[in-house]
Amino acid sequence: MNEGVYDERRLRDFLAGRTRGFSRRNLLALTAAVGAGAAIPGPALAAGPIVKPLPPELFRQLGTNAETRWSALKDQGYYVPVDRFFVRNHTVTPTIDASTWSLELSGSGLAQAAHFSLNDLRKLPRETRPVAIECAGNGRSYYTSQQGQTVSGTAWGLGGIGVGRWTGVRLSTVLRRAGISRKTVDVQPIGLDPNFVSGGVDLGPVRRPFPIGKAFDDVLLAYELNGEPLPPDHGFPVRVVVPHWIGISSIKWVGRIEVSTEPLFSPWNTQFYRLFGEGYPAEGQPFDRQVIKSAFELDPGTTFPAGVRTRLTGRSWSADGPIRHVQVSTDGGTTWRRARPYGATPGGVWQRWEVDWTPAAGQHTLLARATDVRGNTQPDTARHNTLGYVFDAVVRVPVSAV
């Protein structure tokens, strides 16, 4: 499955006007606004877009979203507990009755529509996978604070990621049961949360297509997170989990999956989740995959006792494969040393690491730089795109010691 080839093909389909159920005119108007650096107006804020408690020591709230504080991951295990797993909601967490919920599969890739209740899905062979859900805009605020660049969208720090143990049934199993046609090229899961309205335009339910090759490769229809039923905020009763791909692919509260013998498009792969800006095509560069990043398990501005040895910890991850090594600098990037990896790494999703450090009194800048098994290394500067996606540069973390 080569998603680069898929992206190029779909870009050509899109440019040739081979788009179903989506107006390219809306897109061009909105893209112009986005290209000018205008903020994308968000939906009206409901009283509580997120159901679970968001204590300030665990989360930072950003509109309808909440990012995990990295200090909240210190001394936690490999998996991010639900009480501190980040939430990215386009609107609000819907209330869904699992006893009446069912998943519909329909479209030109099926002779007839098929329906599966939660019990139907639970009776099919189950599988558990460690998978990171990470927002494509994770780290976006650093384009501005570290590179002085203008970007639009939610100003995430690095807390728009969580690694979970997801349990469910393979999407391929369900597609086969539904009688999928060999001519199917794309599938598109559709959320049951309210329609997303952007710039006064109703863009419909949150949805994003992916190719049949990916659907048959490693995608899950998950009904459990970390051994418990999916929490409401993370997609109860069932969400799609698409390993290695940007978070938007993993549609929560899925109600229907469109199965199509023709290429599918939605605003979430035409207007959003494309790279716009200098050096990118005017129509935007499609992308699907997450990049490489590192984070210290502390909040920027933390104060340490001077002259006392402290253990700095963090995590690094890459969608391209397991992490090979991590280098840390405690002097603003002048000198670097290898961090010690520790802990089990089921699925190789991320690597926990540590270094000892005895800070002198004063201000310090911490940096961590990861390299994965494919040789990808975090650069000093991330390549700018106007929507602020896929920030991969080394982050400078200010701390002090007194």
Ligand SMILES: Nc1nc2c(c(=O)[nH]1)N[C@H]1C(S)=C(S)[C@@H](COP(=O)(O)O)O[C@H]1N2
């Ligand atoms: N139905 C639906 N699915 C969705 C979203 C949404 O708003 N509605 N947000 C997407 C985005 S942008 C991300 S990053 C992930 C976040 O998953 P989480 O909230 O479980 O952390 O869900 C994705 N799936």
Ligand SMILES: [Mo]
């Ligand atoms: Mo996202």
